[in-house]
Amino acid sequence: MRAAEALRRLGERRPLVHHITNYVSVGLVANATLCTGALPVMAHAREEVAEMSGAAGALVLNIGTLDERQVESMLAAGKSANERGIPVILDPVGAGATRMRTLAAERLLSELEVSAVCGNAGEIATLAGLSAEVRGVESIGGDAGAAAREAAASLGVTVAATGPVDHVCGGGRALAVENGHPLLGRVVGSGCASTAVIGCFAAAAGSADPETVAHALAYFGCAGEEAARTSGGPGTFEGRLLDALAAFAADPSVLSGQLRVSDVG
Amino acid sequence: MRAAEALRRLGERRPLVHHITNYVSVGLVANATLCTGALPVMAHAREEVAEMSGAAGALVLNIGTLDERQVESMLAAGKSANERGIPVILDPVGAGATRMRTLAAERLLSELEVSAVCGNAGEIATLAGLSAEVRGVESIGGDAGAAAREAAASLGVTVAATGPVDHVCGGGRALAVENGHPLLGRVVGSGCASTAVIGCFAAAAGSADPETVAHALAYFGCAGEEAARTSGGPGTFEGRLLDALAAFAADPSVLSGQLRVSDVG
């Protein structure tokens, strides 16, 4: 689904997007979800996650500050989402940086039907079995296009590898997204926020197919471009990024001609 | 207690307000507390909550990202607060959305002497036993005035149901607060922040009577109106909301004539 249609549906239906996420960027993630037009809810307790996912239009799993109990909650929520057939999006934050994170991402991918995996080049390369350097939660170098292609082939799901150019692969398609701005890399959690926006678009489309994922990233990237025009640095950029997401969501026609999604398959 | 007097006392005494709260809006909640003139502290460990509440002027319990251990800490802190007679404010975030949240709110209300309950129309209607739709942590429709009246009658405490107009009921009184701005509904955690401000005012007054609660919401709403004048959207609004809270707290006389609290009992 293309961005304009996804944003229009979000504004009409206001689906719930259930996040089980890290406590570093959680505020940005929730606000990005709300600005995009969906209703965010963060709930992690084993006792309620299945019920919460049962009311949601999409589930977003982000392992940025993982611990063992959180993995159990992610599995319970994911199974509830799978039973209802709603999209499950995984952001494997820090996969490749520690054994625990790599194994957790692999376990989620193995025990759940994940619809899309979205991470930086290093995280995606790790899951594809390629060599990668992940320093903490940052990718050091790496070829995002190759990582996305390999991971999509080996995992059999839509895969987005973000970077200066975002690459989205799956189902035989390969798309490149050239929207964005270097300041996005200077704000903690901007990757998490872009995954949250993918969750919103997937809730609108009922699917996380490559076009839907690429358009979510293009919309997010356009907001980054707009925010960069008026911000004085990474600190003031964050608020303006949210303003831009909300402005584009309120009037998607503004995006016309700005989205730079191309088929590179 | 009216807003000007509450803010004056806060500036003089700087009471501690102890929050046991969610990890989504915790930064906004803490900053709203500090900008209003109280000293925020977030502490959730079972081992220290009673001691921390023992040094506080009010305790604010927010179940936005609840788990079982947190309920135990809330009960321990609440009992310490009750022994000392300091106000206990409950924000039943997401009551009605999952069974766990509804039961937790009911348990806190049953085992503690809560001074005031503050939530959106759906959450308050749920606690009053009325039918309500709560999607995640958002209320979908619902009559805030009826919810506040019913809940105040059945729970026997001050109840605030927030919305386009806030309704505060208790002890036979019913007040309406017409301050505020739609952008407040576009920022994650603005409801949590308004409850935090109620906690500050209750610490100043030594009570969460309807007038004190309504004036806290009116002050908060005025800050929202002021922030909306200069912000470019929900992202930049948050910082300006805190600026406005701080500016009004520094000079409460500016609020004169702006507070729209009326008796609707």
Added chain:
Amino acid sequence: MRAAEALRRLGERRPLVHHITNYVSVGLVANATLCTGALPVMAHAREEVAEMSGAAGALVLNIGTLDERQVESMLAAGKSANERGIPVILDPVGAGATRMRTLAAERLLSELEVSAVCGNAGEIATLAGLSAEVRGVESIGGDAGAAAREAAASLGVTVAATGPVDHVCGGGRALAVENGHPLLGRVVGSGCASTAVIGCFAAAAGSADPETVAHALAYFGCAGEEAARTSGGPGTFEGRLLDALAAFAADPSVLSGQLRVSDVG
């Protein structure tokens, strides 16, 4: 190491700084780390902290929202850091406010080789065995210079006590830092952020000697001065503080003549 050299090295090497920290100011702490030029990672799970600290250039321990499990993770990460000889920085948030926090800070200092302790006057005085008033996480009065001197002597590490003037003592030296602005005291977590910046400088220098710590605080204070020039209050100040940290990090020569570090030993 002086500020210009530390910032230059950070930009070149981009070391990982591992934080085990509180969930109130964690976003500000992570962004301050990133704006200063290091790569932040927050990881608290017992299963991965040693591995994460094993890849880091410094470890920052902040007990702002402590619980028992977190102390165990801090000890495991700290032992890993000690084995590799990387600096360990402790921010004893709320020491003196509850018995649990005071004991946790003392235990970390006893079981780990901590390189530097950074807190407000009340927290530092508590650890020095002096009388102090800590209300929640705020110091009420107290002589920062005396606290830093006493704590440095009794603990045998570099100690920074922050306040209107910051005092840094250790190894027979006593430095005063006169940069900063009152608005820093109006933002929740600015103290945590200044400790994070000390962690970055220590990662660059490979040491948390008094000069390195004092220059980190001076750089942070200069950013506060710059931010205050254009912000409308504590809410908009936070974004501008991060902008200023990033601007100075990108061009440290701008700091020349602005750093007010003096020897008061």
